[in-house]
Amino acid sequence: MRALKLLLVLALTAMTAACGGDDAPPQPTPDPQTLLAEGITQLQDATSFKYEVDVSGYRVAVSVAGLDLPEGAEVSFKYASGTFQMPDRLSARVQFRLGVLSTIAELVALGSTQYFRGELITGNRWLQGEFLPGFEPASLVAQPGGVPHTLSTIRDLSLVGRTDMDGLSVYQVRGRVEAGRIFSLTLGLSRVTTGLLDIDVFIGTQNRRVLRIALVEPPPEWAANSDPTTWQINISEYNAPVSITAPAADGDAS
Amino acid sequence: MTARPAAQRAPWLVLAIVSLPVFIGALDLTIISAVLPEVIVSLDLPVKEYLDHASWAVSGYLLAYAISMTFAGRLSDLFGRRAVYITCLLIFMAGSYLVTAYDSSTLNSAIARFYRQVLDEPPPRLEERYLDLVIFGRVVQAFGAGAMVPVTIALAGDLFPPERRARPLGVVGAIDTLGWVLGHLYGGVMVRLFGQHGDAVVDAFTGLGISVAKPSWETLFLLNIPLSALALAGAWWALRGIHRPRRVGRFDLLGTLFLTLALIGLNLGLGSSPEAASTAGSFEELGRTASHNGPALLIGAALAFLLFLLVEARVSHPLIRLGMFRSRNVSASSVANFLVGFCLAIGLVSAPLLVNFRMDSPTSKDVQHAAYTAGLLLSGLTVPMALAAIPGGWLSERTGYRLPTVLGLLIAGIGFALTGTTWESDTSYWLMGGQMALIGIGLGLTISPIGTAVLNDVREDERGIAAAMILVLRLVGMTVSISSLTAYALNRFDVLVARRMAGAAGLEETVLASQTASLEAAVDAICELQLIGAAAALIALVAALWMRGGRPTRQRAPLT
Numbered sequence: 042m043r044a045l046k047l048l049l050v051l052a053l054t055a056m057t058a059a060c061g062g063d064d065a066p067p068q069p070t071p072d073p074q075t076l077l078a079e080g081i082t083q084l085q086d087a088t089s090f091k092y093e094v095d096v097s098g099y100r101v102a103v104s105v106a107g108l109d110l111p112e113g114a115e116v117s118f119k120y121a122s123g124t125f126q127m128p129d130r131l132s133a134r135v136q137f138r139l140g141v142l143s144t145i146a147e148l149v150a151l152g153s154t155q156y157f158r159g160e161l162i163t164g165n166r167w168l169q170g171e172f173l174p175g176f177e178p179a180s181l182v183a184q185p186g187g188v189p190h191t192l193s194t195i196r197d198l199s200l201v202g203r204t205d206m207d208g209l210s211v212y213q214v215r216g217r218v219e220a221g222r223i224f225s226l227t228l229g230l231s232r233v234t235t236g237l238l239d240i241d242v243f244i245g246t247q248n249r250r251v252l253r254i255a256l257v258e259p260p261p262e263w264a265a266n267s268d269p270t271t272w273q274i275n276i277s278e279y280n281a282p283v284s285i286t287a288p289a290a291d292g293d294a295s
Numbered sequence: 296m297t298a299r300p301a302a303q304r305a306p307w308l309v310l311a312i313v314s315l316p317v318f319i320g321a322l323d324l325t326i327i328s329a330v331l332p333e334v335i336v337s338l339d340l341p342v343k344e345y346l347d348h349a350s351w352a353v354s355g356y357l358l359a360y361a362i363s364m365t366f367a368g369r370l371s372d373l374f375g376r377r378a379v380y381i382t383c384l385l386i387f388m389a390g391s392y393l394v395t396a397y398d399s400s401t402l403n404s405a406i407a408r409f410y411r412q413v414l415d416e417p418p419p420r421l422e423e424r425y426l427d428l429v430i431f432g433r434v435v436q437a438f439g440a441g442a443m444v445p446v447t448i449a450l451a452g453d454l455f456p457p458e459r460r461a462r463p464l465g466v467v468g469a470i471d472t473l474g475w476v477l478g479h480l481y482g483g484v485m486v487r488l489f490g491q492h493g494d495a496v497v498d499a500f501t502g503l504g505i506s507v508a509k510p511s512w513e514t515l516f517l518l519n520i521p522l523s524a525l526a527l528a529g530a531w532w533a534l535r536g537i538h539r540p541r542r543v544g545r546f547d548l549l550g551t552l553f554l555t556l557a558l559i560g561l562n563l564g565l566g567s568s569p570e571a572a573s574t575a576g577s578f579e580e581l582g583r584t585a586s587h588n589g590p591a592l593l594i595g596a597a598l599a600f601l602l603f604l605l606v607e608a609r610v611s612h613p614l615i616r617l618g619m620f621r622s623r624n625v626s627a628s629s630v631a632n633f634l635v636g637f638c639l640a641i642g643l644v645s646a647p648l649l650v651n652f653r654m655d656s657p658t659s660k661d662v663q664h665a666a667y668t669a670g671l672l673l674s675g676l677t678v679p680m681a682l683a684a685i686p687g688g689w690l691s692e693r694t695g696y697r698l699p700t701v702l703g704l705l706i707a708g709i710g711f712a713l714t715g716t717t718w719e720s721d722t723s724y725w726l727m728g729g730q731m732a733l734i735g736i737g738l739g740l741t742i743s744p745i746g747t748a749v750l751n752d753v754r755e756d757e758r759g760i761a762a763a764m765i766l767v768l769r770l771v772g773m774t775v776s777i778s779s780l781t782a783y784a785l786n787r788f789d790v791l792v793a794r795r796m797a798g799a800a801g802l803e804e805t806v807l808a809s810q811t812a813s814l815e816a817a818v819d820a821i822c823e824l825q826l827i828g829a830a831a832a833l834i835a836l837v838a839a840l841w842m843r844g845g846r847p848t849r850q851r852a853p854l855t
Binding site for chain 2: 091093095119120122136138142143144145160163164165166207208209275277278
């Protein structure tokens, strides 16, 4: 019950706000390369995980050829939250902006078969068809090209330090990654394809799992004075029991 | 020679000073109803998916406002008007600030920490936490704002002798009503002005060497702070020398607690969203918001209410003396008043919903224009309602309470029936406004006779609590209406869209069909709400028939 939980959370949040201390004894500083390697292994070996992508700063335009849009309106990506189940299943909710308004589309992908629905695009009916042309969930962890592989290509690694990430004790590892390699991280929506981008990876101090990836993408040349696009990718719920199945589709989009 | 305190020299001035925050607090009751979609949009959330969640910014305020009204008067009896009033004002100011501090990294981090460390689950996404903090700030605001009303009513009792008390009591009630009547219009107009002239405001401040953000809906809440600070200084001065009542009896803590639990349980139970369950599909995230707790919460609310009645029947100084309901006028008026609040909320929710569904394009300018149009349309309901309170009082004096109440509810019922059967996706705003005015006139006619019937039938020393009860019952009717009908309308919307889309096949056909289906389904769902309003007005009419007819023997100034 969302409203009940909200009341409970807000009432008790004040009491726990100051409880972020970490009493663990000091430990030797780990090597960033080793830390990242451990994180990559955990991600690669996970049977399932939750993958959340949030974009802020300069908008990430999405091509929607053929859709009749109001004048001045543009479709852009805002947020996606999905669950990946090994080896090739994914369910996700994707939030797009149409002008200043947002709408949500849902996607279930089982191998190369996709189902999708959305208020504006299908009147909330599940349809079978290509929502993301050519996308297969397995590509998220594919070798090469998947998220673990992209993380393994980060160069100039350094350990920023140990920090608190909203109640989670994490190591912050910083480096640079080739823009051409972030396709899987950004669900194929990033603009830049060349050059090096700054990237931060947050790895749990206890479980050594990759919990957050933060990526900064510069704005396009014609909007050089704008804020950069910041991609925040949260990975959680490793190995949680999930069962992603095909929804009952109401029709075929093809 | 020592100067007499302001309370003795100029009681009307004191009442005016303490009524300013009452007006601002009441203004905030409805300020957000017209701009709610603008708030959701500015938080980067999808309007349809989060409307149910965001409606707690309206109903949470109403609920907290009503709850704090039930006990604050009694608190001020025990701890002094000045101390309680000033504390309430400070709480209102703190809440107003909290609404604008939704993006505070400290608060958001604290919520995330709580989810991880206490609930052992991932925190909601940042934008959801923003929305939760807006709602939380609104609830804090409302606790302060609602509590100021009965304290001010009690102050009117302190400032004026019994034979001159009726007018100031009526004035406080009128100020409270005027606030929420104007709130949505003020919100809609201001947000539109901010959109049109926001850059000019920023430039003007920059010219003075002051850097400010472009004004937006948040500015509405920030403006409360300096206004309340002025009122605080005024109240500090004006309430010096106010007679501190002798402590009589004890505060009915248990009764207050059970009543609060009953009201919260009722609203949460009714507000649990069947829509969330129906769209859950295979997504665990949506499944968490399912409505299976609804019946349990409603049973809990009923139990808490029974315990409240039990406590009130037994304690020596109850929050509400149950004996007052033995009067036919009090009991019939209470039922009718609750349903008037229920109907009123339907009018307040329907117009902004329809306006936003009819929006031409998803640009920032259009969202702000929609808020402005919704504000104007709502005025078509509330301004006639406030004006109709005057003939309602006049009729009540000459014919008794029953006739104007029954007449008003009949007119409101006809108005709801007309809107429910004639609104289409392209109905002109003029026609809609005219029909809303009919509903407003009908509901307005009932306000004065219902209020006066209760005030004239309770004991002299119960008039303060009775005056507060009239306002509380109407507010509870409104919160019950909003929390239950928002969920109902969204659920019906999905069902109606699915029904209209049944024949569509293929992507292109489905996309085209869904665009038309959404607007048509929204209009149909809103029309169903109006018909529910007509039914509620009819039930209220039956209750009003139970009121005593004939000219009243004692008449006091009408309470609006």
